[in-house]
Amino acid sequence: MEMLNTEMLRMMRDPLGAPLHPTLIQVLLVATFVLHIFFVTLALGAASFALWAFLRGNEWQRRLARVAARLAPNAVGLGVVTGIAPLLFVQTIYDPLWYAANTLTGFWSTLFIFVVMGGYSMAYLFYLKGSPQGRLLWASGLSIALILLAGWIMHVLANTQLYPEYWREWYAPNLEPDTRGVVFHAYNLPRVAFLLLVSSVLSLGVTLMLFAWYFRQRDDADYEYLTQVGNLGKRLALVSAPLLWITGIAWSFTQGIQFGLHIVMALAFTFIALLIREGFRHLDPLTGGVRALGFWLLSLLGIGVIRETIRATSVARYGYRVADYPFVWDWASVLVFALTTVVGVAVIAYLVLVLYDSGKGEVRPWAEKLGRVSIGMLGAWLALFILLGVRLYL
Amino acid sequence: MYPTWEGVFVHSAMYVAIVAAFHVLASHLTVAAAWFNLYLERRAVYENRPEFYEYLKRSALGLLVFAYVFGALAGVGIWQTTTAANPRGISTLIHNFVLYWGAEWYMFLIDVVGIIVYYYTLGRVNPRTHLKLAWILALGATGTMAIIVGILSFKLTPGAWLQTGASLDGFYNPTYYPMLFMRLSLMFTITAAWACLIASLMPKGSPWREHIIRRASILGLAGLIVGALIWQFWYYPTLPEHARQVMASRAVPAITYQAILGGAVLTLLGLLVNIIAPRMQRPIIALGAMGVLFLAIFGAERTREVMRKPDIIAGYMSSNQLVIADIPSRGARNEEARLNQEGVLGQLPFVKPPKTAQELYDTQRYWKIGKQLVLQQCASCHSVSRQTAIQVGRHELRLRPVDELLRMRGAKTRESIEAYLNAIGGFPYMHPVKGTAEERAAMAMYLQSLVEEGEPPAALARR
Numbered sequence: 001m002e003m004l005n006t007e008m009l010r011m012m013r014d015p016l017g018a019p020l021h022p023t024l025i026q027v028l029l030v031a032t033f034v035l036h037i038f039f040v041t042l043a044l045g046a047a048s049f050a051l052w053a054f055l056r057g058n059e060w061q062r063r064l065a066r067v068a069a070r071l072a073p074n075a076v077g078l079g080v081v082t083g084i085a086p087l088l089f090v091q092t093i094y095d096p097l098w099y100a101a102n103t104l105t106g107f108w109s110t111l112f113i114f115v116v117m118g119g120y121s122m123a124y125l126f127y128l129k130g131s132p133q134g135r136l137l138w139a140s141g142l143s144i145a146l147i148l149l150a151g152w153i154m155h156v157l158a159n160t161q162l163y164p165e166y167w168r169e170w171y172a173p174n175l176e177p178d179t180r181g182v183v184f185h186a187y188n189l190p191r192v193a194f195l196l197l198v199s200s201v202l203s204l205g206v207t208l209m210l211f212a213w214y215f216r217q218r219d220d221a222d223y224e225y226l227t228q229v230g231n232l233g234k235r236l237a238l239v240s241a242p243l244l245w246i247t248g249i250a251w252s253f254t255q256g257i258q259f260g261l262h263i264v265m266a267l268a269f270t271f272i273a274l275l276i277r278e279g280f281r282h283l284d285p286l287t288g289g290v291r292a293l294g295f296w297l298l299s300l301l302g303i304g305v306i307r308e309t310i311r312a313t314s315v316a317r318y319g320y321r322v323a324d325y326p327f328v329w330d331w332a333s334v335l336v337f338a339l340t341t342v343v344g345v346a347v348i349a350y351l352v353l354v355l356y357d358s359g360k361g362e363v364r365p366w367a368e369k370l371g372r373v374s375i376g377m378l379g380a381w382l383a384l385f386i387l388l389g390v391r392l393y394l
Numbered sequence: 395m396y397p398t399w400e401g402v403f404v405h406s407a408m409y410v411a412i413v414a415a416f417h418v419l420a421s422h423l424t425v426a427a428a429w430f431n432l433y434l435e436r437r438a439v440y441e442n443r444p445e446f447y448e449y450l451k452r453s454a455l456g457l458l459v460f461a462y463v464f465g466a467l468a469g470v471g472i473w474q475t476t477t478a479a480n481p482r483g484i485s486t487l488i489h490n491f492v493l494y495w496g497a498e499w500y501m502f503l504i505d506v507v508g509i510i511v512y513y514y515t516l517g518r519v520n521p522r523t524h525l526k527l528a529w530i531l532a533l534g535a536t537g538t539m540a541i542i543v544g545i546l547s548f549k550l551t552p553g554a555w556l557q558t559g560a561s562l563d564g565f566y567n568p569t570y571y572p573m574l575f576m577r578l579s580l581m582f583t584i585t586a587a588w589a590c591l592i593a594s595l596m597p598k599g600s601p602w603r604e605h606i607i608r609r610a611s612i613l614g615l616a617g618l619i620v621g622a623l624i625w626q627f628w629y630y631p632t633l634p635e636h637a638r639q640v641m642a643s644r645a646v647p648a649i650t651y652q653a654i655l656g657g658a659v660l661t662l663l664g665l666l667v668n669i670i671a672p673r674m675q676r677p678i679i680a681l682g683a684m685g686v687l688f689l690a691i692f693g694a695e696r697t698r699e700v701m702r703k704p705d706i707i708a709g710y711m712s713s714n715q716l717v718i719a720d721i722p723s724r725g726a727r728n729e730e731a732r733l734n735q736e737g738v739l740g741q742l743p744f745v746k747p748p749k750t751a752q753e754l755y756d757t758q759r760y761w762k763i764g765k766q767l768v769l770q771q772c773a774s775c776h777s778v779s780r781q782t783a784i785q786v787g788r789h790e791l792r793l794r795p796v797d798e799l800l801r802m803r804g805a806k807t808r809e810s811i812e813a814y815l816n817a818i819g820g821f822p823y824m825h826p827v828k829g830t831a832e833e834r835a836a837m838a839m840y841l842q843s844l845v846e847e848g849e850p851p852a853a854l855a856r857r
Contacts, residue, residue, distance in 0.1 A: 011741065014486065014489045015726040019561065077462070078507070083470065085496065088492050095488070099482075103397040103398065104397055106478035109474050109477065110409050110471075113413065113467055167397075171744045172744060172745060176762060179769060179773070180400070328724065336497050341497075341500065344503065347530055350526075352511075358511075363520065374530070375526060381537070385537070389570055
């Protein structure tokens with residue numbers, strides 16, 4: 001059977017190979033996943049807090065709920081856009097896994113985007129028209145349910161990849177193919193609780209601390225309110241740390257153990273939970289926002305590495321190793337990507353600076369200069385990109 | 395080969411088409427609307443026309459909520475639907491262009507972060523600083539268009555890539571420029587409908603309300619005319635002869651062209667009315683125009699997909715996901731000869747191949763194997779089982795159902811179906827069926843059971 005699965009994975013791999021060294025793609029996959037999971041969990045955390053505060057919160061919590069309601073749809077949008085990069089990289093080096101999971105779960109894979117659109121629309125509707133008096137609270141509840149369903153679908157797709165040994169049975173038991181793709185074939189509840197639920201509390205906590213850190217600098221800052229917000233963020237992070245540990249241990253001893261990774265995972269999750277617990281304990285709620293973000297992104301990177309290790313270990317059982325993935329250096333591709341990275345980072349840095357400074361009413365002079373330079377770079381990039389193909393006509 | 399996902403209620407290919415048409419509407423809108431907003435904002439700054447900011451604010455909110463985020467969502471949706479419907483097709487594109495898509499990802503980020511910053515900083519930063527954001531949105535959105543057109547046009551005309559396997563040769567292919575400039579023109583028509591919708595929601599009597607409707611309509615009309623000219627004199631002549639043949643065949647139903655032409659004529663008339671009498675514009679009319687454009691785009695995108703038939707990537711991969719060319723520099727090898735010689739079954743890792751001749755000829759097993767082979771070879775373009783059927787009144791909507799097509803051609807017995815399968819490569823939009831003689835016989839056995847399943851529905855609804 002092992003030989004059969006090994007042969008199956010080899011046959012399914014794309015004959016064209018990757019355009020650069022697969023290990024580099026694997027690094028990009030993990031790094032971009034960190035950004036994606038941060039925004040996704042933030043969307044869930046912000047939407048849930050807004051609903052809770054409108055239902056049960058006191059005055060300052062309701063004031064904060066308005067901010068959270070505005071944040072939720074924007075975080076969904078950013079979660080989707082940042083999700084594009086890991087989506088690209090996973091299907092480059094794990095094509096047999098990703099495509100098999102998507103075809104086996106085709107109905108949900110296709111429905112996924114409609115579910116996200118629904119969640120996003122409901123979150124925006126609630127932000128624009130909802131009120132603490134109970135107006136459109138159903139929209140908020142529905143948006144949370146849909147975001148959770150979208151997360152669940154992605155979770156199932158990620159888990160289905162891990163079990164090539166069951167694919168045949170799932171697709172065509174007794175040679176009778178099931179071409180509907182409606183069954184959730186593989187899932188792990190502790191993993192969902194860890195990656196979606198507990199992480200959403202942490203992402204929200206960190207963002208609340210960042211909120212307090214940013215707005216404390218304004219002349220009209222309401223220190224009492226900001227201290228309450230910062231304290232809430234810190235408290236949420238501290239409460240989440242043991243929950244993260246418990247769900248992490250459960251994940252280790254339900255899924256990790258299947259691949260012999262339970263001890264390594266348990267140790268890693270213990271370290272991450274301690275890092276968060278100890279790191280956040282000494283942070284000032286008003287000024288510690290940036291360091292809180294740093295701790296959390298570092299933890300998410302660790303979580304991303306663990307997630308990737310599970311996948312790599314699973315397929316290594318059948319001789320599938322990312323480092324062995326065939327590739328041909330396609331320098332044109334690499335150059336296009338590298339050049340666009342420089343331009344993209346410059347432009348996005350400028351956009352973030354403008355947003356950051358907009359609260360003070362004036363953008364710092366060197367940022368204005370960066371704006372001029374980045375627009376020039378973007379224009380030059382576009383002209384180069386369009387003109388590069390003129391050689392066709394020469 | 396991967397498992398087959400046929401679709402549920404609607405055929406998998408139609409999920410792709412619906413999501414793609416919506417994506418085109420939203421994403422093209424973001425590109426041209428960004429340029430139109432830049433035009434208005436420049437006038438607001440340099441001609442001191444602050445009244446334009448009210449339009450810009452409303453337009454930006456609409457674009458943020460609808461076009462940018464929904465456009466990005468639908469873009470991801472295309473990946474998800476094509477992955478489920480045709481995994482090897484999307485895999486070919488990914489393994490060629492993953493880093494071009496990576497580059498486009500930066501442009502997406504610029505677009506989505508940009509529109510959020512643009513909207514939330516309107517009136518909160520210096521107007522000249524804000525104008526820079528408008529420039530970034532216009533350039534970034536055009537950047538996404540410049541990249542994705544290279545990948546889309548590659549599917550129809552891979553050009554020198556078929557010889558070299560180099561991504562740049564595939565990206566800058568013969569239809570890249572005509573498609574790019576045609577889309578860049580036509581997107582102003584979509585933006586005209588959008589601008590009319592936003593402006594018609596503004597208070598009546600404002601002199602600039604009509605001004606914006608008229609300006610946007612002139613721009614939209616110019617885009618429509620230039621786009622039509624590019625189609626006629628640049629894009630269509632650049633199409634491969636085979637694509638033109640398929641376009642003229644029954645593979646593209648007449649209703650598709652009616653939707654495209656009807657949409658174009660209605661849009662042209664609507665824009666002319668807007669230019670002559672902008673006061674008559676109403677939100678419901680503008681919304682109707684968006685609906686008409688959606689139908690026309692749906693028809694155009696379907697035609698673009700169908701004119702490649704029988705390939706998903708012309709000259710390299712058939713619609714049913716078999717490699718049909720050698721590209722030695724990339725290690726890709728033509729699979730046809732091997733499949734005919736060794737059989738398709740051995741290439742379907744999700745099917746346990748029969749171990750003995752007795753097992754192969756076990757009737758029930760034979761039928762099941764036939765089903766697997768039909769699914770693999772036919773389900774990309776045809777409804778095979780009834781799970782992709784919707785009953786609308788007396789009509790049953792399915793996508794070119796195999797049983798109906800066989801009945802129409804009088805192939806009802808196992809022998810006649812087998813003979814038909816052997817001759818199928820004679821159509822310009824079909825490849826010959828692959829596999830050994832035994833495998834074709836198994837396919838015929840399964841297809842015969844489909845044909846015999848019942849009387850044909852009252853009407854065959856074609857799509």
